[in-house]
Amino acid sequence: MLGALVTDRNYMWWAALPVMLGMFIVIMDGSIVNVALPRMIGAFRSDLDTMEWVTTGYMIAAAVMMPTTGFLGDRFGRKRLFAVTLLLFTGVSVLCGFAWDTGSLIVLRVLQGLAGGAIQPVGQAILFEAFPPNRRGLSMALVGVGAMLAPTLGPSVGGLIVEYLDWRWIFFVNLPVGLIAGFFALTVLRESERRAIPFDLAGFGLMTLFLSSLLLAISQGNEKGWESPYIATLFSVAAISFAAFLGTVLRGRDPIVDLRLYQVATYTAGTLAGVAMGIGLFSGVFLMPVYFQTVMRFDPFVTGLLLMPSGLAMGLVMPLSGILVNKLDPRVQISAGFALMALSFFGQTGVTAATSAWIAVAWIVLRSLGMALVFPAMNQASLGAVPIAKIGQAS
Secondary structure, eight states: OHHHHOOTTTHHHHHHHHHHHHHHHHHHHHHHHHHHHHHHHHHHTOOHHHHTHHHHHHHHHHHHHGGGHHHHHHHHOHHHHHHHHHHHHHHHHHHHHTOOSHHHHHHHHHHHHHHHHHHHHHHHHHHHHHSOGGGHHHHHHHHHHHHHHHHHHHHHHHHHHHHHSOTTHHHHTHHHHHHHHHHHHHHHOOOOOOOOOOOOHHHHHHHHHHHHHHHHHHHHHHHHOTTSHHHHHHHHHHHHHHHHHHHHHHHOSSOSSOGGGGGSHHHHHHHHHHHHHHHHHHHHHHHHHHIIIIISOOOHHHHHHHHHHHHHHHHHHHHHHHHHTTTSOHHHHHHHHHHHHHHHHHHHTTOOTTSOHHHHHHHHHHHHHHHHHHHHHHHHHHHTTSOGGGHHHHO
16 A cells, blocks of 8 residues: 555655654664663662663664674665664563563663664665755755754653653653554665675674774773773773774775775765764763753753753754755855854853753753754765765765
8 A cells, every 4th residue: 555655756755754763763762771770770679880781782782783784784685674673673672671680681782782773874874875866965864863863852751751650661662663663664665786795704703892892991991990900901802803803804805894985085074073973962962961860950850851952953953954965065064063062062061050951951952953964964975975885884
Protein backbone atom coordinates (compact mmCIF):
# COMPACT_ATOMS: atom_id res chain seq x y z
CA MET A 1 0.00 0.00 0.00
CA LEU A 2 2.76 2.45 0.90
CA GLY A 3 4.60 1.59 -2.29
CA ALA A 4 1.91 3.33 -4.33
CA LEU A 5 2.35 6.53 -2.31
CA VAL A 6 6.13 6.67 -2.63
CA THR A 7 7.35 8.25 -5.85
CA ASP A 8 10.73 9.42 -7.10
CA ARG A 9 9.64 12.96 -6.35
CA ASN A 10 8.59 12.46 -2.72
CA TYR A 11 10.87 9.56 -1.77
CA MET A 12 13.27 11.86 0.06
CA TRP A 13 10.54 12.87 2.54
CA TRP A 14 9.45 9.28 3.10
CA ALA A 15 13.07 8.29 3.67
CA ALA A 16 13.51 11.09 6.20
CA LEU A 17 10.76 9.70 8.46
CA PRO A 18 12.39 6.44 9.63
CA VAL A 19 15.88 7.92 9.58
CA MET A 20 14.97 10.89 11.80
CA LEU A 21 12.96 8.76 14.22
CA GLY A 22 15.67 6.12 14.45
CA MET A 23 18.47 8.60 14.94
CA PHE A 24 16.47 10.50 17.53
CA ILE A 25 15.87 7.58 19.90
CA VAL A 26 19.40 6.24 19.50
CA ILE A 27 21.16 9.52 20.21
CA MET A 28 18.74 10.49 22.97
CA ASP A 29 19.56 7.24 24.73
CA GLY A 30 23.11 8.48 25.16
CA SER A 31 21.98 11.34 27.40
CA ILE A 32 18.61 10.32 28.82
CA VAL A 33 20.21 7.72 31.09
CA ASN A 34 22.31 10.28 32.97
CA VAL A 35 19.29 11.73 34.76
CA ALA A 36 18.21 8.26 35.90
CA LEU A 37 21.58 7.05 37.24
CA PRO A 38 20.83 7.99 40.89
CA ARG A 39 17.56 6.00 40.78
CA MET A 40 19.33 3.02 39.16
CA ILE A 41 21.98 3.08 41.89
CA GLY A 42 19.25 2.94 44.52
CA ALA A 43 17.26 0.22 42.76
CA PHE A 44 20.26 -2.11 42.36
CA ARG A 45 22.05 -1.01 45.57
CA SER A 46 25.08 -0.24 43.48
CA ASP A 47 27.56 2.65 43.46
CA LEU A 48 28.32 5.45 41.01
CA ASP A 49 31.65 4.01 39.85
CA THR A 50 29.98 0.75 38.82
CA MET A 51 26.84 2.32 37.43
CA GLU A 52 28.85 4.68 35.22
CA TRP A 53 29.55 1.64 33.05
CA VAL A 54 25.93 1.85 31.93
CA THR A 55 26.97 5.01 30.08
CA THR A 56 30.62 4.16 29.40
CA GLY A 57 29.83 0.71 27.96
CA TYR A 58 27.23 2.18 25.62
CA MET A 59 29.63 4.92 24.51
CA ILE A 60 32.53 2.54 23.80
CA ALA A 61 30.34 0.05 21.92
CA ALA A 62 28.83 2.78 19.75
CA ALA A 63 32.26 4.30 19.06
CA VAL A 64 33.62 0.92 17.93
CA MET A 65 30.62 0.23 15.72
CA MET A 66 30.43 3.57 13.93
CA PRO A 67 33.55 3.22 11.74
CA THR A 68 32.43 -0.22 10.54
CA THR A 69 29.16 0.99 9.06
CA GLY A 70 30.76 2.03 5.78
CA PHE A 71 31.89 -1.55 5.18
CA LEU A 72 28.66 -3.10 6.47
CA GLY A 73 26.47 -0.79 4.39
CA ASP A 74 28.47 -1.50 1.23
CA ARG A 75 28.52 -5.24 1.88
CA PHE A 76 24.93 -5.87 2.99
CA GLY A 77 23.05 -2.77 1.82
CA ARG A 78 22.26 0.37 3.79
CA LYS A 79 18.52 -0.28 4.04
CA ARG A 80 19.09 -3.74 5.48
CA LEU A 81 21.74 -2.50 7.89
CA PHE A 82 19.59 0.40 9.08
CA ALA A 83 16.44 -1.69 9.58
CA VAL A 84 18.19 -4.60 11.31
CA THR A 85 20.19 -2.45 13.72
CA LEU A 86 17.17 -0.25 14.46
CA LEU A 87 14.96 -3.21 15.36
CA LEU A 88 17.78 -4.80 17.35
CA PHE A 89 18.29 -1.54 19.24
CA THR A 90 14.57 -1.36 20.00
CA GLY A 91 14.43 -4.95 21.23
CA VAL A 92 17.46 -4.56 23.48
CA SER A 93 15.98 -1.31 24.84
CA VAL A 94 13.01 -3.27 26.12
CA LEU A 95 15.33 -5.84 27.69
CA CYS A 96 17.22 -3.00 29.42
CA GLY A 97 13.94 -2.03 31.06
CA PHE A 98 13.68 -5.54 32.50
CA ALA A 99 17.30 -5.67 33.73
CA TRP A 100 17.54 -7.54 37.04
CA ASP A 101 20.90 -6.25 38.30
CA THR A 102 23.74 -3.88 37.44
CA GLY A 103 25.68 -6.49 35.46
CA SER A 104 22.76 -7.40 33.22
CA LEU A 105 22.03 -3.73 32.53
CA ILE A 106 25.66 -3.03 31.58
CA VAL A 107 25.79 -6.01 29.19
CA LEU A 108 22.51 -5.00 27.57
CA ARG A 109 23.66 -1.41 27.22
CA VAL A 110 26.79 -2.60 25.40
CA LEU A 111 24.59 -4.55 22.96
CA GLN A 112 22.38 -1.49 22.61
CA GLY A 113 25.42 0.65 21.84
CA LEU A 114 26.62 -1.77 19.15
CA ALA A 115 23.25 -1.60 17.41
CA GLY A 116 22.83 2.14 17.92
CA GLY A 117 26.34 2.98 16.74
CA ALA A 118 25.45 1.98 13.17
CA ILE A 119 22.21 3.91 12.91
CA GLN A 120 23.45 7.51 12.80
CA PRO A 121 26.15 7.17 10.09
CA VAL A 122 24.15 4.83 7.85
CA GLY A 123 21.04 6.98 8.27
CA GLN A 124 23.01 10.06 7.28
CA ALA A 125 24.29 8.28 4.16
CA ILE A 126 20.75 7.16 3.25
CA LEU A 127 19.38 10.70 3.45
CA PHE A 128 22.32 12.25 1.61
CA GLU A 129 21.66 9.93 -1.34
CA ALA A 130 17.87 10.31 -1.15
CA PHE A 131 17.96 14.10 -1.64
CA PRO A 132 18.99 15.76 -4.93
CA PRO A 133 22.30 17.68 -4.86
CA ASN A 134 20.61 21.08 -4.65
CA ARG A 135 18.67 20.05 -1.53
CA ARG A 136 21.28 18.11 0.38
CA GLY A 137 21.76 20.98 2.78
CA LEU A 138 18.18 20.40 3.88
CA SER A 139 18.84 16.66 4.22
CA MET A 140 21.73 17.40 6.58
CA ALA A 141 19.47 19.78 8.53
CA LEU A 142 16.99 16.94 9.01
CA VAL A 143 19.84 14.73 10.20
CA GLY A 144 20.81 17.53 12.55
CA VAL A 145 17.32 17.76 14.03
CA GLY A 146 17.70 14.19 15.24
CA ALA A 147 21.41 14.26 15.99
CA MET A 148 21.47 17.58 17.86
CA LEU A 149 17.96 17.82 19.28
CA ALA A 150 18.07 14.38 20.90
CA PRO A 151 20.95 14.95 23.35
CA THR A 152 19.49 18.34 24.23
CA LEU A 153 16.03 16.96 25.00
CA GLY A 154 17.33 13.73 26.55
CA PRO A 155 17.75 15.17 30.06
CA SER A 156 14.35 16.89 29.79
CA VAL A 157 12.51 13.73 28.80
CA GLY A 158 14.51 11.67 31.27
CA GLY A 159 13.69 14.05 34.09
CA LEU A 160 9.97 13.85 33.38
CA ILE A 161 10.02 10.05 33.19
CA VAL A 162 12.07 9.59 36.36
CA GLU A 163 9.95 12.06 38.30
CA TYR A 164 6.50 10.75 37.32
CA LEU A 165 6.98 7.15 36.16
CA ASP A 166 9.97 4.90 36.81
CA TRP A 167 13.55 4.83 35.53
CA ARG A 168 12.78 1.65 33.54
CA TRP A 169 10.47 3.66 31.30
CA ILE A 170 13.40 5.56 29.81
CA PHE A 171 14.02 2.31 27.90
CA PHE A 172 10.40 1.30 27.31
CA VAL A 173 9.58 4.58 25.54
CA ASN A 174 11.84 3.49 22.68
CA LEU A 175 9.51 0.62 21.77
CA PRO A 176 6.68 2.43 19.92
CA VAL A 177 9.03 4.87 18.18
CA GLY A 178 11.43 2.09 17.20
CA LEU A 179 8.67 -0.11 15.81
CA ILE A 180 7.20 2.73 13.74
CA ALA A 181 10.62 3.68 12.40
CA GLY A 182 11.43 0.03 11.68
CA PHE A 183 8.18 -0.46 9.78
CA PHE A 184 8.81 2.52 7.52
CA ALA A 185 12.45 1.55 7.07
CA LEU A 186 11.44 -1.89 5.79
CA THR A 187 8.58 -0.69 3.58
CA VAL A 188 9.81 2.67 2.26
CA LEU A 189 13.60 2.80 2.07
CA ARG A 190 15.30 1.74 -1.14
CA GLU A 191 18.24 -0.60 -1.02
CA SER A 192 21.66 0.71 -1.97
CA GLU A 193 24.07 -0.98 -4.32
CA ARG A 194 26.08 -3.73 -2.62
CA ARG A 195 29.74 -4.55 -3.11
CA ALA A 196 31.44 -7.83 -2.24
CA ILE A 197 34.45 -6.47 -0.36
CA PRO A 198 36.56 -8.35 2.22
CA PHE A 199 36.38 -7.49 5.89
CA ASP A 200 39.48 -5.77 7.27
CA LEU A 201 39.78 -7.89 10.42
CA ALA A 202 43.20 -6.55 11.43
CA GLY A 203 42.10 -2.95 11.02
CA PHE A 204 38.91 -3.59 12.97
CA GLY A 205 40.75 -5.28 15.84
CA LEU A 206 43.31 -2.51 16.17
CA MET A 207 40.64 0.18 15.90
CA THR A 208 38.60 -1.53 18.63
CA LEU A 209 41.64 -1.76 20.90
CA PHE A 210 42.53 1.89 20.28
CA LEU A 211 39.04 3.31 20.86
CA SER A 212 38.31 1.12 23.89
CA SER A 213 41.57 1.91 25.69
CA LEU A 214 41.36 5.63 24.87
CA LEU A 215 37.76 6.04 26.00
CA LEU A 216 38.40 4.01 29.15
CA ALA A 217 41.37 6.22 30.01
CA ILE A 218 39.39 9.41 29.45
CA SER A 219 36.30 8.24 31.34
CA GLN A 220 38.22 6.84 34.35
CA GLY A 221 41.05 9.36 34.55
CA ASN A 222 39.54 11.41 37.37
CA GLU A 223 38.57 8.33 39.36
CA LYS A 224 41.86 6.41 39.06
CA GLY A 225 44.18 9.41 38.82
CA TRP A 226 45.63 10.72 35.57
CA GLU A 227 49.16 9.77 36.62
CA SER A 228 48.25 6.29 37.87
CA PRO A 229 49.90 3.24 36.22
CA TYR A 230 46.46 2.01 35.11
CA ILE A 231 45.62 5.18 33.14
CA ALA A 232 49.18 5.44 31.81
CA THR A 233 48.93 1.86 30.54
CA LEU A 234 45.62 2.57 28.82
CA PHE A 235 47.04 5.62 27.06
CA SER A 236 50.11 3.63 26.03
CA VAL A 237 47.96 0.84 24.59
CA ALA A 238 45.88 3.45 22.76
CA ALA A 239 48.96 5.09 21.26
CA ILE A 240 50.55 1.81 20.14
CA SER A 241 47.34 0.37 18.71
CA PHE A 242 46.60 3.64 16.90
CA ALA A 243 50.03 3.62 15.26
CA ALA A 244 49.53 -0.01 14.20
CA PHE A 245 46.02 0.83 12.97
CA LEU A 246 47.36 3.64 10.78
CA GLY A 247 49.96 1.35 9.26
CA THR A 248 47.36 -1.33 8.55
CA VAL A 249 44.68 0.82 6.94
CA LEU A 250 47.12 2.88 4.88
CA ARG A 251 48.50 -0.29 3.30
CA GLY A 252 45.17 -2.08 2.91
CA ARG A 253 43.22 -2.24 -0.33
CA ASP A 254 39.79 -2.15 1.35
CA PRO A 255 40.47 -0.73 4.83
CA ILE A 256 37.79 -0.61 7.51
CA VAL A 257 38.28 3.19 7.54
CA ASP A 258 39.49 4.85 4.34
CA LEU A 259 41.90 7.50 5.61
CA ARG A 260 42.57 8.59 2.04
CA LEU A 261 39.36 10.60 2.30
CA TYR A 262 41.32 13.05 4.45
CA GLN A 263 43.35 14.01 1.41
CA VAL A 264 40.26 16.07 0.50
CA ALA A 265 40.85 19.35 2.34
CA THR A 266 37.16 20.26 2.60
CA TYR A 267 36.29 16.89 4.10
CA THR A 268 39.13 17.18 6.63
CA ALA A 269 38.04 20.69 7.62
CA GLY A 270 34.45 19.49 8.04
CA THR A 271 35.57 16.62 10.24
CA LEU A 272 37.58 18.94 12.49
CA ALA A 273 34.61 21.30 12.71
CA GLY A 274 32.43 18.34 13.68
CA VAL A 275 34.83 17.37 16.48
CA ALA A 276 34.82 20.93 17.82
CA MET A 277 31.04 21.10 17.69
CA GLY A 278 30.69 17.69 19.36
CA ILE A 279 32.87 18.81 22.25
CA GLY A 280 30.71 21.89 22.66
CA LEU A 281 27.48 19.94 22.45
CA PHE A 282 28.20 17.06 24.79
CA SER A 283 30.13 19.06 27.37
CA GLY A 284 27.02 21.19 27.78
CA VAL A 285 24.68 18.20 27.70
CA PHE A 286 26.45 16.60 30.66
CA LEU A 287 27.32 19.78 32.57
CA MET A 288 24.08 21.75 32.63
CA PRO A 289 21.76 19.06 34.08
CA VAL A 290 24.28 18.55 36.89
CA TYR A 291 24.58 22.31 37.40
CA PHE A 292 20.83 22.87 37.64
CA GLN A 293 20.33 19.97 40.06
CA THR A 294 23.40 20.23 42.31
CA VAL A 295 24.15 23.97 42.31
CA MET A 296 20.70 25.49 41.80
CA ARG A 297 18.92 22.64 43.62
CA PHE A 298 16.20 22.05 41.03
CA ASP A 299 14.52 18.65 40.81
CA PRO A 300 14.71 16.55 37.59
CA PHE A 301 11.34 17.82 36.35
CA VAL A 302 12.27 21.52 36.62
CA THR A 303 15.70 20.77 35.17
CA GLY A 304 14.01 19.20 32.18
CA LEU A 305 11.83 22.26 31.67
CA LEU A 306 14.84 24.58 31.84
CA LEU A 307 16.70 22.58 29.20
CA MET A 308 13.75 22.35 26.83
CA PRO A 309 13.98 25.86 25.25
CA SER A 310 17.42 25.12 23.82
CA GLY A 311 16.13 21.96 22.17
CA LEU A 312 13.10 23.72 20.74
CA ALA A 313 15.25 26.56 19.40
CA MET A 314 17.53 24.10 17.67
CA GLY A 315 14.62 22.16 16.19
CA LEU A 316 13.07 25.32 14.76
CA VAL A 317 16.25 26.87 13.36
CA MET A 318 17.90 23.75 11.96
CA PRO A 319 15.58 23.33 8.90
CA LEU A 320 15.94 27.04 8.07
CA SER A 321 19.69 26.65 8.35
CA GLY A 322 19.53 23.75 5.90
CA ILE A 323 17.80 25.98 3.35
CA LEU A 324 20.41 28.71 3.84
CA VAL A 325 23.20 26.27 2.95
CA ASN A 326 22.33 26.53 -0.74
CA LYS A 327 22.16 30.33 -0.61
CA LEU A 328 25.25 31.24 1.46
CA ASP A 329 28.91 30.34 1.36
CA PRO A 330 29.19 27.45 3.88
CA ARG A 331 32.26 29.11 5.39
CA VAL A 332 30.19 32.17 6.31
CA GLN A 333 27.46 30.09 7.92
CA ILE A 334 29.90 27.88 9.83
CA SER A 335 31.89 30.88 11.06
CA ALA A 336 28.73 32.64 12.25
CA GLY A 337 27.62 29.51 14.08
CA PHE A 338 30.94 29.04 15.85
CA ALA A 339 30.94 32.74 16.80
CA LEU A 340 27.57 32.29 18.54
CA MET A 341 28.86 29.15 20.27
CA ALA A 342 31.99 30.97 21.46
CA LEU A 343 29.88 33.84 22.81
CA SER A 344 27.69 31.32 24.62
CA PHE A 345 30.64 29.57 26.24
CA PHE A 346 32.11 32.91 27.29
CA GLY A 347 28.79 33.87 28.88
CA GLN A 348 28.53 30.56 30.72
CA THR A 349 31.89 31.15 32.41
CA GLY A 350 30.19 33.87 34.43
CA VAL A 351 27.29 31.70 35.60
CA THR A 352 27.32 31.10 39.37
CA ALA A 353 24.92 29.86 42.02
CA ALA A 354 23.58 33.43 42.31
CA THR A 355 22.88 33.73 38.57
CA SER A 356 19.26 33.66 37.46
CA ALA A 357 18.32 30.31 35.93
CA TRP A 358 16.87 32.10 32.92
CA ILE A 359 20.19 33.80 32.18
CA ALA A 360 21.84 30.39 32.17
CA VAL A 361 19.07 29.14 29.86
CA ALA A 362 19.61 32.09 27.51
CA TRP A 363 23.29 31.19 27.10
CA ILE A 364 22.36 27.58 26.36
CA VAL A 365 19.81 28.68 23.75
CA LEU A 366 22.49 30.83 22.09
CA ARG A 367 24.76 27.78 21.91
CA SER A 368 21.97 25.77 20.29
CA LEU A 369 21.39 28.46 17.67
CA GLY A 370 25.07 28.42 16.79
CA MET A 371 25.07 24.65 16.42
CA ALA A 372 21.97 24.81 14.26
CA LEU A 373 23.87 27.06 11.85
CA VAL A 374 27.02 24.92 11.81
CA PHE A 375 25.68 21.38 11.43
CA PRO A 376 23.94 21.44 8.01
CA ALA A 377 26.62 23.60 6.36
CA MET A 378 29.43 21.50 7.79
CA ASN A 379 27.98 18.19 6.61
CA GLN A 380 26.87 19.50 3.24
CA ALA A 381 30.36 20.86 2.53
CA SER A 382 32.30 17.84 3.78
CA LEU A 383 30.14 15.05 2.32
CA GLY A 384 29.64 16.96 -0.92
CA ALA A 385 33.42 16.98 -1.40
CA VAL A 386 33.81 13.18 -1.56
CA PRO A 387 32.73 10.78 -4.34
CA ILE A 388 29.17 9.50 -3.93
CA ALA A 389 30.51 5.92 -3.79
CA LYS A 390 32.39 6.84 -0.60
CA ILE A 391 29.45 8.42 1.22
CA GLY A 392 28.98 5.38 3.44
CA GLN A 393 32.54 5.60 4.75
CA ALA A 394 32.61 9.40 4.84
CA SER A 395 29.50 9.65 7.01
